[in-house]
Amino acid sequence: MTDTVDRELPLQELADVIIRFAGDSGDGMQLTGDRFTSVSAAIGNDLSTLPEFPAEIRAPQGTLAGVSAFQVRISDYEIHTPGDAPTVLVIMNPAALKSQLHHLVQGGAIIANTDAFTERNLDKAGYKSNPLEDGTLDGYRYYPVPMSELTKLAVAEHGVKPRDAERSKNFFALGLISWMYTRPTEPTFQWIQEKFAGRELVIAANESAFKAGYHFGETAELFEAHYEIKPAPLPSGEYTNVNGNTALAWGCIAAGQLAKLPVFLGSYPITPASDILHELARHKNFGVRTLQAEDEIAACGVALGAAYGGSLAFTTTSGPGVALKGETIGLAVSLEVPLVVVDVQRGGPSTGLPTKPEAADLMMAMYGRHSESPLPIVAAKSPSDCFHAAIEASRIALKYRTPVMLLTDGFLANSSEPWILPDVDSLPDISVSHATEFNGTNEDGDGIFLPYLRDEETLARPWAIPGTPDLMHRVGGIEKTDKTGDINYDPENHELMINLRGAKVAGIAKDIPDVEIYGDPDSDLLIVGWGSTYGAITAALHRARDMGVNAAMAHLTHLNPFPKNLGDVLRSFDKIIVPEMNTGQLVRLIRAEYLVDAQKVTKVNGVPFTSGEILAEIQNQLGA
């Protein structure tokens, strides 16, 4: 690729860069960002990504509603977030500029496809004049690149129709950025070959466009330098780049293997959870059964039926789906069968912001069923943690015969990070045994099966699955007699059963790890987080520490029950703040449970917290 170099540009070393690719939803920005990410992962950078999709599949071309963006941050040091603001914007049309420019840091770089800034496109984006020329970009480093024309010229030799030629322009952009950040080219050529196998013309066009972009960077006297980001000193091991939905699906498969049970998924398509269904549907050789149900209620129903039959059963959805599943989850609470309900949270209420993250379903997970129906709640903290969270949710569900709510969100679902692969053999054994024998006697001394006789330690009931000789029994949603499970309307028995089910869930606190204090345990400020705020809080703590400001973090992955040391941890700090992507839900639970003066820090605009926002709050609290 370097054979045409005719001038030597300085190679500058950078610690990190945050690039945001933005264009029309048909411009292939997700693919471009994804490729850049993969190549950067392979050369050992730490990285974090944040895709941003429009809610419409194909909004009118060139409009603000149709802008699709992909932010990737790569670094030579350990990072925890996709970055607060991009330092480079790759802009494919006026609408992309209009919707993204405010994100860019002052003095940041804009690489724009000038060919797309036609009168018509400017009009669609609501520009009265051309922002490339009217001073809008003052204060930024602006690099005009006629990407469409250069792409057309580059692919012309292959006989590509002019109208198709422009479709390769995202590869031109990828080539240019690959040059700017000295990414190896071979993996991308290999990927193009595999991705478009059998479509020779497309392969040729995309390769030519990529090369043209790369060479343009080298030869056009536009750029003052190109850059290198050295590998990050990550712990040694084998890595893959994974997003939350994929990690969660793999966690479900792993949990089935670790439990030695067949995996069953009942699901109904819903953004942003559908990719878990898609991923699990691919792995039938693991014995995974997926059933796309007629609605959210049935999706939970089929999962419950499979769980009753002895499968490790999941149902995956987002907030509106959880609302519909509520009655069935209540039945699972009453029957005491294992079931994992995955809620990939999104902006609400109602349809809300289906493609944007929010973490406002905690109260629904906690209390969103009729009557007293407690269930354990597990929340993943990072994309790769979705894998472990799925295993942990399964472990609790199986051991305690209870539905478990597993919370992630649209940010975790779609963003990716390098994941050091776990040693498969070191994953926990989460298998449980099914009941196969009588566990009681009747007044005649004959053996009988008592389906609600509880384990003294866990309070879990025996799990006898259909097909087990002699243990035939009936379960149902009507209140059951303690031990026998027979229908029972007696008031004292009902109170006993409510208390037993509650004590069973509360007792799980003995079986989960203590919450750890990260940062300075002697500082005055504790930040309590849950879910995807983990990255931003961690990064903010590091930034504060670098500024000589000390604070601590306690990040919760178990939200019901809370870790048993949480009260002591909370009481050992003068100040407590709880950043959440809602209007204050965990903070209420904590205040109610521990009577501490925890303060809320909230954000509900469909965008994850930045580390800068958390840092500002740390400084505010500590008067630093």
Next chain:
Amino acid sequence: MTDAPTTTTKKADWATDQEVRWCPGCGDYSILTAVQFLMPELGVSRENTVFVSGIGCAARFPYYMNTYGMHSIHGRAPAIATGLAVSRPDLDVWVVGGDGDMLSIGGNHLIHALRRNVNIKILLFNNMIYGLTKGQFSPTSETGKVTKSSPFGSVDRPFNPISLALGAEATFVARTHDMDRKHMMETMRRAHAHKGAAIVEIFQNCNVFNDGAFDLITKKANRDTNLIDLAHGQPIRFGAENEMGVISDGGEAKVVRVADVGEAALMVHDETRDDPSVASMLSRLAKGPYEPTPVGVFRAVEAPEYASGMQQQLLDDQAKRGPGDLGELLRSGGTWTV
């Protein structure tokens, strides 16, 4: 349903120690008896049999069967049974529910279970009323039904459960009634033998809130004139002297005197006909349970059963790619080493 080895049991083995709590005189008793008589004849085992129900009077059924059973939530039994049946094809899964449970709140699950052809046997107790909630009109109640929730008469138009099931292209659709144990047992036996989803509508008398709803057709004295027993391959005839018959006339089924049209003009019942439209025509013959009404098997066709299709995909993928390897899965997106 399954090819399990024949098991020898008695009727008493299938009863539980639970006190049956339906109202005295309820049609549900005779259905329970018929099922408990049938089970030993089927040679199936109790541990491999599961009854799943929703909510309603009929839905208490599982408590009275000494099998595995689940009394679930209103309307959802077909969905729950689907999950059980497709993940455990070794089991005999029965679904029991009433007209409110299965046709109103659970209507969506019912039609989709039928459409998928899941191997479940659905017993739909149709009493044309809400019993457990004490007497509101149901989705099968006739228009104008005066109840506590429709004091001026219901404005709703009713579902015809057989037409609905045929519209969903259910592969086995039959009807029987609570006054004839032999007919119930024979119809359920056929349902059990069917590979795929089977639905049996059972006309069931609610002697408290809708007493006598089916008297005009199911009382012994009226059966000859008003029940048409469908028999595969036979001309459709009924009457004390077999003097009545059914013809197809302009896309509708009509009752005629055989003497008026000649036997050759009668419809010959073909339950195996792939297109459900003729069976649907028969299901529209009676406008309500007061005129000649077909009972027996309307439709019994062979079609791929859902769990088998699902299972085959697992086997095919295992044959092609080998059993899943977790380590390989985690590496499938490409890896690098630091």
